[in-house]
Amino acid sequence: MSNGEQKTNGRAPREGSEAPGGVQSVDRAVSVLEILAREGSAGVSDVAAEIGVHKSTAFRLLAALEERDLVEQNSERGKYQLGFGVLRLASAIPARLDIVRQAQPVLEDLAQRFDETINLAVVREHYAVNVQQALGSAAVASQNWVGQLTPLHATSSGKILLAYMSEERLDSVLDAAGLKPYTEHTLTSRKVLMGQLAQARQEGFATAFEELETGLNAAAVPVRDHTGAVVGAVSASGPAYRFDKARIESIAADFKAAGERISQRMGWLG
Template sequence: MQSDAPEWPTGGAAGPAAPQYPIGSVDRALKLILLFGQQPQVRLTDAAAHLEVASSTAHRLLAMLQYRGFVRQDPVSKTYHPGPALLSVALSVFNRIDIDATAGPVLHRVSEQLRESVHLGMLEGAQVRFIAAAEGPTAVRVASRLGRTMPAHCTSTGMALLARLSDADIAHLYPDNELRRVTAHSVATRAELHKELRRIRQQGYSVNREGSEEGVASVAVPVPTRAPGVLLALNAAAPVHRLNSSQYRAVAAVLVEAAKEIGDQIG
């Protein structure tokens, strides 16, 4: 028989002391909110397994979170995603973070290591906004895109972020099959976009060659954060002649390590 009593930390080094009057349903709802910080979409079966409860119990909890705007359910896939209320809370907290202080030192170190420019980008709808940058130390380098906003599907940063979304989310962001192109090398159709996103999900990083700017190539990886709905990615950008296919995996490995460090600091 299933118990309604939640499992609480015992205090000390293991965590804070348990509250005097624990409420199991509140604890489970909070655990679900934290789950959305670990993955961009959650199925009912995922929620039930995570909470170790029956599907009917998980459904009732998700329904209440949906009612309050903390999650939303995709009408086609039936998966749950962070809702506007949860995004508002996450973004308000994120906007108070000093990105230069937390991510800046990592970006500068990676820039020196790779000898190329690096950027931290954030997904905003179908756009990516570059919120931190460190230019490479060489005379010929990719200029900083700090503060700029670009179509997500035209950049490696944006593609690394779009790959974290479901096909239903992509269809919502891109209702038309024809996509806006920044250069002749930009992804041109939604079908092409889906194909590229599948490749990114398999290999764990995205690559862009002159899709956002002639003569520029880049590699990007997602930044793992626990803030629900806050999608960040880290890229390294270089002149095309200095970044070829034989280097992609090694560059991505450096970025993955740095992205984890940034994610740990941001929370």
């Protein structure tokens, strides 16, 4: 092989394979999708600034993704959000996840009994990602949370996932994520958050009162695998006027039992 030839993972490039510039375009396109998943929506200038390209390049990336239905323009002029094409791709993932298969019947039972939105979340880097959802008859179904990345410190499922991390990983995740305020009720004090995480470990239960969205309350319990490690969190959420502290306290025992049922289906014998 001449000095001018390159290898990728120890293999020579195949004939007709992508040039480095093509790989860079793919990397940038994926970055755009991650930005929209994290922020909800963003304009061309926002995307360009975050990935470090000219606005014309960002526009071309968004246009290409829009053509594939992976992004779409929302009602706010000039803003883009994830399109339904992403949901089409994401829908292939839950069927491969054992935790989703084991949790599904329990999630549906909880949705029917509590009449609220039930979500199953796992950790991805320094976010919680919702991998399955079930809706009760009274659930506010204005948003499909499946595939959504949510902040760990501002959600009940996120607090559960944080609570059972090792001290080293917890520090690393919080350092990377920060404590961004989403509402006036979001926890922005690390000391206060650590206190809530200790309580969540003790009680096996976490809550979030209007901390991610004004008017939205939630509660969550852990899901364990066969080793006893917490690998997910099940949350119930609903409007603050209905899913209030008293309502959450009234379902706490049943909710914890449901988390244990999923854990047992995952092989946990504790």
